[in-house]
Every structure is written in structure tokens, then in C-alpha cells.
Amino acid sequence: MKISLVGLVFRQVGTSFRHLFWTHVLTAATMALTLFSFGAFMLLQTNLEYLLKGWGDQLQITAYLNNGLAEPQVDALMQRIRAMPEVARARHISHAEAWRDFQTALGAQSGLLDGLPRDVLPASIEITIKPENRDEKIITQLAARLSDDNDIASVEYPQEWVERLELVVLGVGWAKWILGGVLFLATLFIVRSTVKLALFARKEEVEIMQLVGASEELIQAPFVLEGMIQGLIGAGVSLAALWGGYSLLQDHMPTIGFFLAPFGQLQFLAPHHIALLVATGWLLGSAGSLFSLRRFIKTWHPSSAKF
């Protein structure tokens, strides 16, 4: 497109924004709502993944020892465990340490333990897995191998919880795309209506432009540019709303800490997620307009010309 036409396109866009101000506002608001929903799911997914990563870092297998193991037997067992390639660290917790830990955990209620024998809690070994081995299959195999050891009574690990959380993250990821897709299509219909309105508001002008030999690109350019601007405004508004919501939750962490405690610190969208949201807004506006225009211009000719 020639440079001299760029000014004309911008003037047409300006006129359209003035004449159909509320229609454009409504479309940008719809886009913002769609992008906000999509972004909210991204935000939830980001924080669940962060939570999962935190849990993964703390992932431990607890091997409870048989009663009556002598110290040399425990040392030998520790050596066997530390020699396993999947293991990062192993820590022995004696009957006495287990008792102390439990007492600390009970706090003011620790009096409940009065009268119980000090060796009622089993000795155990806490085994931390190397990050590269934090895989369901590897952990299950390792747990099975530990269970086979004659000095170990039983083995526990929180894999089930991790798997459940992984499923939740997967579900949120899918929901983000499904809901995002549905809203994307719904927004396309709104964009289509806006283009239709804008096209009919400028019907006469477009007809005359066609009759004096304006190219198809020149006729479509203002509508596509309007769509892009609406999409970018929609993305900006949705990001501002997401940031507002995020800040509000951060500020109220102490009061609603019970629900958010597992998250520790909340995370905002990563730069690539922000870029995705802006690009989606841009695409929604420009492609939506172009798609609608092709449909309308195909079916609508300047037939009102009285020739």
C-alpha cells in the first residue's frame, strides 16, 4: 500500500471510532473479557505448576525401620540407601527424634502423649530423591526395592498427592484451551457484528471507493486496523484487570492465608504468557475483522448503484 494511502486509512479509522464509539467500546470490552478469562486460567495454571514444583522439591520417601535394629545394622542400611543412584540424601530419624518431632507438632496438646512409651513411634529414614528422578515410575520402583529390604518394615511416599495435583494442573490447562476456544469463537461473532455495523455505517463511502477504483486492500485496511486496535486495547484491559486481581490476592494473603498457604508466594504471568495474551488480542481483532470482511464483501456488492 502506498504511503499516501496510510493517512487516508488512519483518518477513516478515526472517523469510525468517533461515529461508532460505543460499538467499538463494547467489542473491546468483550475481547477484554475473553482474554481475562483465558489469562485467569493461565494464572491459575502458573501457580499450580509453581506449587507442584515446590512439592516436587520436597518429595521424600519415608522408610520405617523394623523395631530392634542395632546401630551397625542402621548404618549399613543407610549406606545401602545412599548408594542407590536415585537418592540425593538420606536422614535417619531415631525413635527419640520421632518422639520429639511429634511433640513439637502437637504443641500445646503434647500432654496427650503422657503415659505412652517413648519408642511407640517407629524409627525411620527420610530419603530425598534427585530432581531428575522425580518421576512416578522411578519412585514406585525405588519404593518397591526399599520394601524388599529385610530391615525396612514399610515405605510411604506422597506420590498419590503429586499425581492428583498433576491431574488438576492438566485439567486447568485443558479448561484454559477449551473455555478460551469457546470464548474466542463467541468474540469472533461480536467482532463480526461490529464489522458489519461499521461496514454499513460506511456503506456509501465504501461503495464510492469501489466505484472509483480503490483496491480491495485499501477498503479492508481501516476495518482490520480497527480490529487490531480493539484487540490490543482488550488485551491491555485484561492484563490490567489480572494484575489488579493478583495484587488484591497478594495484599489479602494474610487474611485468606488458609486457602493460599500452600502457594506460599503467588506468581504473576511470565513474560511469554503476557506476550501470548497480547498476540491473541491482536489476532482476535485483526483476523476476526478480515474474516468477517471477506465474508461480507463477497456477498455485498455496490448493488445500490442505480445503473
Added chain:
Amino acid sequence: MIQVLHLSKIYGPNRRALTDINLAIVKGELVFISGPSGAGKSTLLKLLFREEEPSEGQILIDGHNITRLSSRGVAQLRRKIGLIFQEFRLLPHLTALDNVALAAQVIGVSKRESRNRAYQLLRELGLKERCDAKPLTLSGGEQQRVAIARALVNEPTLLLADEPTGNIDKETAGEIMGLLVKIRDRGATILIATHDRQIIRRYGTRLILLDHGVLVDDLAQASGR
């Protein structure tokens, strides 16, 4: 300049708008197309500026077959054709000057040059003082002169006019026809669809008569000028 060969237009199974039209128009001719309502005058003009596609036949303009054109080709074709409508078709929110300049701007002429050209034309057509007026404040004759200026702003070699005097009084119609004759004298080819017998008698050099989509007569007349 224009050659029409076995041209037919069929809108539906029972609606033949034009049937087997053959004609040739040379550069610089002023041709009237006449006939009763529904004769096919409008359809013939629509086919010439490619608002419609023919069902059969060919149209050659300067040797180029315009019946098979892409949308880009149609836009290029229309840049060589000036169109004048009975109801003027000016944009009400633009001034007379901007209405004329827009036609040049959309084909890539700079804003300044477009406005220059528009001003020169409006001055030539006696509307120097009305450049900043909006169409609805202009008389019918003035509006039609603005429309003629718009049709001329890209210096077309062919002018197509549909009932250009249909919405104006007789005196103004005479002025408009005088202008069109002047434009023809500068070398443009002009086709005018009209059923105003008086105008045809006074200005006609050639008359093509259509009836029910069939070319019934092609008369060369003595000019009444």
C-alpha cells in the same frame, strides 16, 4: 475504444436483461443509450464498469477483455472510467472539495495533489465559491457538477453517465449537457443512458436504442449543437 461482442446478461431462468448485443464505440464519441424502463440500459452500463459479469459474450476496452478480471483488475479498470449517477451519490459528511479529492486519494494520489486537482476542476465547473459547502447545501445542478468533477478527477478516457439530468431542471440539464459535450471535445468517450428525447435530439450524435434487452436500433444523428 469499446467493442461489445454477442453480449448477454441473464439474471434468472426467466429474466434476460440483455440478449446478443453487438456494438463498437470509437474514441471521442458521445453516445446516448435509450429505451423504455427495463430495456437494459442500466445493465449495459453495469457490465461496462464491471459491476456485473456478463452471462455470455465479451467486452473489449482498448483491446482488453474486461469480462475476465480479478478484483485488482476491476479496480484498475474503474480508474480509467468516470461514473456519473442520476442521484449524484456524494458523501454528505464531506465538503464538495473533499468529495472530489477522495476519488483521487483512494488511487494513491497525495492529499495535497488530490485537493489541488479537485479545486482546479471545481473552479472550471463554476463552483470555486462552493468548495467548502456540504452536498446537502448545494442545488441539484451544483451537486451534479461536483459529481462530474469527481468523475473527471482521475482524467478518465471513458465517462459513463446514468440519467445525469434526471434529477435537475431543464435549464440546469442544458448546462450539464454543455459540460459533457466540452469534455467529449477534449477527447473523452462518453456514454449516456437517458430517456430524455429532448436532450438526445439536441446533443445526440449517435443513439443506441434498446428494448427488452435487445438492440433495436443504432442511429447516427446530426448533432443539434
